[in-house]
Amino acid sequence: DVAKQYTPLQKHPQLFDDRQGWLEGWFDPAFNSMMRSLREGNESALWELLHEETPGVYSFPMWTPKFCRFLMEEIDNYKQTGLPIRRPNSMNNYGLVVNEIGMLPMLTKLQQIYLQPIAKLLFPEEGAVFHGHHSFMVQYKQGEDLGLDMHTDDSDVTFNICLGKEFVAAGLTLCGTVGTPDHRQLAHKYDHIPGRCIVHLGSKRHGADDIITGERNNLIVWNHNEDFRARGGTKARGFAKESDIPHQDCLSYTHDRDYSLLKEFPQGERGRVAKATNKRQAWCPPNHACYDSMAPVLKRGSSYEFRHL
Numbered sequence: 001d002v003a004k005q006y007t008p009l010q011k012h013p014q015l016f017d018d019r020q021g022w023l024e025g026w027f028d029p030a031f032n033s034m035m036r037s038l039r040e041g042n043e044s045a046l047w048e049l050l051h052e053e054t055p056g057v058y059s060f061p062m063w064t065p066k067f068c069r070f071l072m073e074e075i076d077n078y079k080q081t082g083l084p085i086r087r088p089n090s091m092n093n094y095g096l097v098v099n100e101i102g103m104l105p106m107l108t109k110l111q112q113i114y115l116q117p118i119a120k121l122l123f124p125e126e127g128a129v130f131h132g133h134h135s136f137m138v139q140y141k142q143g144e145d146l147g148l149d150m151h152t153d154d155s156d157v158t159f160n161i162c163l164g165k166e167f168v169a170a171g172l173t174l175c176g177t178v179g180t181p182d183h184r185q186l187a188h189k190y191d192h193i194p195g196r197c198i199v200h201l202g203s204k205r206h207g208a209d210d211i212i213t214g215e216r217n218n219l220i221v222w223n224h225n226e227d228f229r230a231r232g233g234t235k236a237r238g239f240a241k242e243s244d245i246p247h248q249d250c251l252s253y254t255h256d257r258d259y260s261l262l263k264e265f266p267q268g269e270r271g272r273v274a275k276a277t278n279k280r281q282a283w284c285p286p287n288h289a290c291y292d293s294m295a296p297v298l299k300r301g302s303s304y305e306f307r308h309l
């Protein structure tokens with residue numbers, strides 16, 4: 001398999017050595033002392049380190065700038081080998097699934113030793129236990145993917161760590177939780193900082209703003225809690241009526257039935273792709289959850305003809 005083929009080509013074998021595991025020197029000193037306190041049962045250390053970006057969304061320093069460069073060197077090295085690159089999800093065209101290149105054991109360690117104890121305190125239900133993860137890199141730069149449409153993740157708790165390199169714009173826009181009245185209302189705009197991690201529920205609608213210059217790379221860990229999923233996950237909570245017209249910055253050209261009534265599709269080729277994707281995949285909001293002022297034809301049905309008046 002790919003991981004085996006890559007083994008002799010690795011630039012930094014330490015990144016694949018799960019017997020040695022994660023080295024303390026790779027992490028921000030403040031993160032290390034917080035983790036030490038957590039292990040000693042002092043939970044307040046986490047709350048002291050965290051910055052609450054908006055309710056349910058937290059950021060904290062995680063890796064040193066040096067480690068971010070170290071990891072990026074490995075990713076760039078892999079991309080030069082010509083070995084196959086499977087895209088992380090249907091929306092990212094330039095990412096890389098790090099689990100598949102041989103980093104799965106190390107990322108499982110990262111999840112179990114560091115991410116899970118944090119998630120458990122922040123999100124007692126979704127983060128109670130993690131059984132698996134989908135871990136991947138995303139990349140934005142001019143001429144490739146510029147940003148990422150609004151979406152929710154196939155993840156119970158998502159950790160998203162910025163690795164640089166240098167970039168202008170490319171922020172993360174956060175809206176509401178899927179199925180709640182404010183699902184498509186703006187909650188917060190977050191500016192990524194290299195080395196810093198942001199954590200939120202997968203059910204939180206979010207998207208990446210277009211990059212203006214430079215290149216942004218992030219490592220994303222989608223954590224799966226099979227117990228939560230067996231209870232129906234977020235879907236079990238139902239889908240409430242939307243409180244109001246959606247915010248412009250929270251609209252998804254992939255998922256929203258009212259997109260074309262409220263916003264222009266992106267320009268050029270991206271617009272063509274966006275229209276075609278919308279035609280195939282738009283479902284939001286479900287008929288029973290439409291806001292009061294939504295166009296009557298859209299309230300009645302979710303078929304394509306109604307979406308493109």
Ligand SMILES: O=C(O)CCC(=O)C(=O)O
Nearest residue numbers: 138153160172208218220
């Ligand atoms: O670019 C980001 O920061 C977010 C990426 C993301 O939401 C995803 O890949 O699911």
Ligand SMILES: [Fe+2]
Nearest residue numbers: 151152153206
């Ligand atoms: Fe996401």
